[in-house]
Amino acid sequence: METNNIIEIRKVTKRFPVGESEFTALSDIELNFKKGEFAGLIGPSGSGKTTLLNLIGALDTCSEGDILISGKNVAAKSDEESALLRNQHIGFIFQSYNLLPVYTIYENVEFPLLLQKRTKAERKEAVMEALEWVGLADIANKKPSQISGGQAQRVAIARSIVKKPDIVLADEPTANLDSKNAYKIMEILKQLNEELGITFIFSSHDNKVIESLDRVISLEDGKVKNDESK
Numbered sequence: 001m002e003t004n005n006i007i008e009i010r011k012v013t014k015r016f017p018v019g020e021s022e023f024t025a026l027s028d029i030e031l032n033f034k035k036g037e038f039a040g041l042i043g044p045s046g047s048g049k050t051t052l053l054n055l056i057g058a059l060d061t062c063s064e065g066d067i068l069i070s071g072k073n074v075a076a077k078s079d080e081e082s083a084l085l086r087n088q089h090i091g092f093i094f095q096s097y098n099l100l101p102v103y104t105i106y107e108n109v110e111f112p113l114l115l116q117k118r119t120k121a122e123r124k125e126a127v128m129e130a131l132e133w134v135g136l137a138d139i140a141n142k143k144p145s146q147i148s149g150g151q152a153q154r155v156a157i158a159r160s161i162v163k164k165p166d167i168v169l170a171d172e173p174t175a176n177l178d179s180k181n182a183y184k185i186m187e188i189l190k191q192l193n194e195e196l197g198i199t200f201i202f203s204s205h206d207n208k209v210i211e212s213l214d215r216v217i218s219l220e221d222g223k224v225k226n227d228e229s230k
């Protein structure tokens with residue numbers, strides 16, 4: 001069946017083994033996201049936000065149910081196919097920026113492209129374009145230890161968009177930032193959403209994130225409690 005949903009979550013349950021028994025982190029989740037949404041998962045610690053983002057990003061597999069990305073079932077894929085899906089369609093931003101300390105900013109942003117067959121010149125164009133988007137083209141040769149936390153998160157954003165993904169999943173992207181940097185990050189991400197049409201799904205506790213979202217999905221004990229669009 002044709003739909004215009006970029007992400008479909010159908011009756012998804014996720015259980016984790018805990019000792020001899022199991023813990024249900026997500027139960028019967030039904031959600032759809034359209035291309036270009038700027039949406040977020042909110043809810044108390046342990047409500048299942050990160051677990052759901054990891055399932056959407058094919059970093060983990062559902063216990064029950066299906067997740068479709070652009071109509072393709074993520075669960076039916078092998079590890080290799082999941083890696084390909086992530087590499088081609090999905091970018092990730094985490095609360096700890098996860099930059100590789102021995103490499104320059106340029107090399108950190110270039111990293112996802114090394115898995116693709118592109119020439120050095122093509123890679124350079126894509127890396128510099130991504131760094132320009134986040135306003136850091138002038139510090140491309142610095143190392144992560146020489147830049148601030150706000151700049152590091154902007155590098156992580158550049159790395160997440162360098163492949164021009166359809167979807168970016170951002171898990172607590174402002175958690176380690178002061179409010180000025182948090183607002184700056186949200187401004188950049190909203191611009192990428194509006195100008196490049198990237199679909200964003202956040203997980204957050206931060207009001208600075210929540211107030212900028214177009215759609216807020218509240219999770220509680222692994223269930224959708226509320227789903228509100230502005």
Ligand SMILES: Nc1ncnc2c1ncn2[C@@H]1O[C@H](COP(=O)(O)OP(=O)(O)OP(=O)(O)O)[C@@H](O)[C@H]1O
Pocket residue numbers: 016017018023024025043044045046047048049050051052203
């Ligand atoms: N690998 C795992 N094994 C066992 N339990 C897990 C595992 N991963 C997550 N959980 C449990 O699943 C529940 C949901 O965790 P999750 O990290 O998704 O919550 P969250 O809403 O993102 O919380 P936070 O806001 O603290 O990041 C928690 O109770 C957590 O302890």
